[in-house]
Amino acid sequence: MFFAVLILAALKADAQVEYPFRNPKLSDEVRIADLLKRLTLQEKVDLMGGNAKVPRLHLALSDEAEGLHGLALGGPGGWGPRGRPPLPTTTFPQEKGLGATWDPALMKKIGALEGEEARYYYQNPAFDFGGIVVRAPNVDLSRDPRWGRTEESMGEDPYLVGTMTVAFIQGLQGPDSKHWQAASLMKHFLANENEDGRSYTSSNFDDRLFREYYSVPFRMGFEQGGSRAVMAAYN
Incomplete structure (x- = not known):
């Protein structure tokens, strides 16, 4: 399955716009590139599963x-x-x-x-x-x-x-x-x-x-x- 569509599916309501990937004014490509460079290898592996979360980035998929x-x-x-x-x-x-x-x-x-x-x-x-x-x-x-x-x-x-x-x-x-x-x-x-x-x-x-x-x-x-x-x- 192709999970790229999940990248920005859902964010914590109390999270602040502190990284470029949270800025909706930027293009999808810029936001995804920014997010990917901030993820560890293990976090990237975890994101291949359903309902994954990255608490340190306040990110929930x-x-x-x-x-x-x-x-x-x-x-x-x-x-x-x-x-x-x-x-x-x-x-x-x-x-x-x-x-x-x-x-x-x-x-x-x-x-x-x-x-x-x-x-x-x-x-x-x-x-x-x-x-x-x-x-x-x-x-x-x-x-x-x-x-x-x-x-x-x-x-x-x-x-x-x-x-x-x-x-x-x-x-x-x-x-x-x-x-x-x-x-x-x-x-x-x-x-x-x-x-x-x-x-x-x-x-x-x-x-x-x-x-x-x-x-x-x-x-x-x-x-x-x-x-x-x-x-x-x-x-």
Whole structure:
């Protein structure tokens, strides 16, 4: 997974702007470079995990939350806080059903609500759970109906999936490009449509399939939607 999007995800409310990486007037590149040079090797290793903290810099990073068709903070999947009942969130149809709506405006509203719930639970001290890096949307293309996770894909057409992906990301992250409501982590990059032996088999395809098919919705999500994170495929 690509965690660069987590670098400035959440800061302690009482922290003062004492380092350049805290200054929102500077560019992302300058702030990230400043932060990286201040971290020890062990701190950099620690930041590869979820919900990491660097107390000496008053830095707390967001964990991730599952959000395929609604924020998952409980239930039989084990996504909830241990020893506590599931946190209520809004559930939507599986992505196959969302793709069948052909309605980007509706998808943007769904993303916005999911982002609001992610921010609420993560930032509210009464809950302090989940994360504002949301594992959604699933940008995989479902070419083969025999694939066991076909219901997690919005369809087989790259333009449709890309258009719906852009709408969801824009809703989830919000209209402010500097202060996101939440962050979209697209998945699974790339050509992820094999469940049997998914952790060791190879997805082979030619350059044209890469450029005109598999990469299209991801490219749209990055360039038009504004996502800066992606989950690697199991292949």
